[in-house]
Amino acid sequence: MRAEPTILHVDLDAFFAAVEQRDKPSLRGKPVVVGGVGGRGVVSTASYEARAFGVHSAMPTAEARRRCPNAAFLTGRFHAYRETSRAVMALLRGISPLVEPLSLDEAFVDLAEADLPDHSVTAVSAFARDLKARVREVTGGLTGSVGVGTSKFIAKIASDLDKPDGLVVVAPGNERDLLRPMQVTVIPGVGPATAESLRRIGVHTVAELEQISEDELVRVVGRSHGRSLYLLARAQDDRPVVAEREAKSVSVEDTYDTDHVDRRLLAALLDRQAGKVTERLQKARLSGRTVTVKVRLHDFSTHTRSATLPGPTDDARTVARVARSLLGDVDTSGGVRLLGVGVSGLADWIQDDLFADQEPDETDPFDEETETVLARLSHRRVWAPGMDVEHDVHGRGWVWGAGRGVVTVRFETADTPPGRVLSLAADDPELRPYSPQVSEPPEG
Incomplete structure (x- = not known):
């Protein structure tokens, strides 16, 4: 455990959906669901407007449509997500050489290697507020929630406490008080099966988990997992931030x-x-x-x-x-x-x-x-909801829907006001997918 809050976790809010709202002006402030749009599709990300209707990731798309029928249901545009992620990761690497990406939309940063006047809660909080503003700038308006603490575990929990667009810095010495009221599922690795095993011995919260001996936890969930739960219930996590190594x-x-x-x-x-x-x-x-x-x-x-x-x-x-x-x-x-x-x-x-x-x-x-x-x-002419298109006469836009020989397109971009909607023949020779120039991903 570190003596100062020098591990930062940044998590971009509702990332896929936020990118879609950024690039599609007519969807800003409205419910957006990104994922499989077919009958067997699954929700990947839901905007906060959609979450208000109970839509969440991993939910069947059919159920999401029942809960929020007026949402825009879009397939993913991974080129846009990758480009946005690269901009954020480049920003983070300019702050510290120790950046550990966890996915396209989240990463740990070791602030001990950053150029800060000191690592007090006040200094770290000011730095994190500035970082959030810089994230918004390099992403074209996306927000990120930031948590800072004395360990990876605490930093990641902190970033979830005030979403979206939140900032929580956990002062050294307050870690266990923060954890105790929380459900045990907040601990990494405690999924439904482990939570059920703990429930059988009367453990629902971290405070209750803290009262269980290591030997008992090993008996209930196994040696490796039991040892990990014992330590994390006491906020003990000494894992370093590991920068990306040479590709293997x-x-x-x-x-x-x-x-x-x-x-x-x-x-x-x-x-x-x-x-x-x-x-x-x-x-x-x-x-x-x-x-x-x-x-x-x-x-x-x-x-x-x-x-x-x-x-x-x-x-x-x-x-x-x-x-x-x-x-x-x-x-x-x-x-x-x-x-x-x-x-x-x-x-x-x-x-x-x-x-x-x-x-x-x-x-x-x-x-x-x-x-x-x-x-x-x-x-091949296949028009998927959300995909970028370009028309010789009407310019750039995106597919709202398609079927029965017709494709419906809203002509707008991130830099225009909300655009008009036109229905065109699916085989219109003047309509084509739009492929923006994107940088090559790093090898490995």
Whole structure:
């Protein structure tokens, strides 16, 4: 435990939904739900206006529609989320070399490495208020909730106490008083199963958990988990903020504006990604043994499959062949919204004769069928709610809805007033998806 509040946690508020409201003026101040929009879809993020109706993440979209029928239900635009996240992470890294991202919208920052006059509660509070203003500036108006404390555990809890747009600094010595009234589910790792086990021994709050001996907790939930609960109930957490280390893998992933079901198309996309990954490996004079496929399905569930080769490779055909096989283990019949290929177990040498018994196939994986499928993809007209579009006459906008040969578009951008809504033919040759120029993600 630190003697001063030098660990900061920042959490962008309702991140996906907030980005959509920022970029779509007509949705500002209105309920927005981001996630799967189909019958089996799941809510990823709900704006605070939607949360007032009881909508929350992981809720089935069908239930969210019943609770808040007037909300805008949108698919994700991950290019916009990634760009916004990069701006925030760059800001944080300019403050301290020790920044530990947890996801696109949250991170820990070690203020002991920041340029502060001192680390008193007053100084840290003033710094955090300035940081919140800078986050709003670099994101184009998004808010973030900030918590600061003497440990990661306390900082993360503090950032949840006054959402949205909150700031809580927990003074040293007040940690246990803060925790005691809270439900045990506030402790990391206490999910429904552990909470039920604790309930059976009369534990509902952190104060009650604090009264249980370590031996009893080990008996109830196991050695490792029991020890962790014992310490965290007493606000004891000495985990450091760990900055991102040198990449241990090379990977490529893409998020699609519409869910893909066609197996030949998915295989073609994997082939292309395998080519990009191995090109990066070759440029870095590296090879790898383990091939991993990442798949995010229509319901936002994410699955990974991996296979380890007898020796390292940087061959696109080999990586593509393994990736295709791994994808076959995942049920993609409901649609795929994200696909990725990675290679890990890196080495600075290649076992050249690993597949010497296989005849080289000059057209695999980029054969004629692959290129045909990919070409067909580039011309396919699928309009997903929320996606960015551009029209030769009406300019830029976004899809409100589509069906029966018609696409409804609201023509507006982040920099315009709320725009007008027009219904156009789905095959209108003057209408096309808008692809903003985004920076390349870092390798690894």
